[in-house]
Amino acid sequence: MPPRPRSLARDPREAHRVSTTLELFFDLVSVIAIAAVTAGLHHAIAEGHGAAALPRFVFLFLAVWWAWMNFTWFASAFDNDDALHRLLTMVIMGGALVFAGGAAHIFATLDFSFGLLGWIVMRAGMVGLWLRAAAAAPAYRTTCLRYAAGIALAQVGWTLAYFTTAPASPAFFAAGALCFLLEFAVPPFAESARATPFHRHHIIERYGLLMIISLGEIVLSVSHGFASLYGGHPSAAAALTSVAALVIVFSVWWLYFCEAEHLVTTRLPTALIWGYGHVLVFMATAALGAAIAASIDVATRHGEARPQDVSAWLGAALALGSAALWLTRDRVLALSPRYRLALPAMAAAFAAAGAAGLPVWSFALLSVVAVIWRAPDTRRDHTDAG
Structure with a gap:
């Protein structure tokens, strides 16, 4: 196959489009x-001060997800996989690793230090990709330039926030919220000039892969629970918790992937809600992994939290995940009332179970009910209902 011209727009109707090995x-x-971010929340929940750590978890998870999202949507529209594209992507990856390497430190202190340097490197690579696309794809020049300018402006905002506010102070969180609002405003503003030619099925696959990554946090927690069976003093309680958690993670996977057509249209309002709303799905899944890990800590007497307090986190995470999946997917699918109401109803049930402090196996049973109710017939075709 001859090499593609540099950074030309991809065909959104391209057949057999899949994630590249670089992606x-x-x-x-x-x-x-x-x-790293999930581990910080896990330890905070197990020690009984999860609520105090929640703003830090949300703050850092948003940052990690936003870096992933920026690159993912660009690559879906303009990835030509040539040497310069690969090099600029590797620059972004290098900056992301600097940030990721300090994630635990940042979670504990909210002192960015070298994390800010990693973020600047990431944004430099991202701006480079957008400027390259602006030069090579004249039809999308205005859109690409808006992205480049918006990302650069947002990075200036983060830098000013770092040097003018104290870590973990109210001013810090206020400045961070303003910077995130600026970040989130860039895609709608840029796409209003002309929507980028993202590939719908490619984006669905990319989001599905990040969901698998988020589920991996739960799987890791389950494995730690089963590890308690080894050694001189096996913990039956931790093993039972892990069995229940295994049922939960299988159910969450089933519910998420029961529909092949997660994003049923490329219309900008629907695509934006789907794309942005997924952060709640991913965040809830990661938080669920943290809550399950804390449950295992409590079962093995390595945590200070009360079981009912950890159950509140389990219920909240499952409720948020169910509600977010309804918002991003089921809300716009042409579903019968039976299926359309399943996730909102189960979100309420999960929240009630968490408030009641029910044990982990109760959430496993509710998760099975959710699968039976919402996903008995998978891989149906739907059209956009909204």
């Missing part, structure tokens, strides 16, 4: 960063 390589950085 999968890029995802490894996200694995490290998500694991």
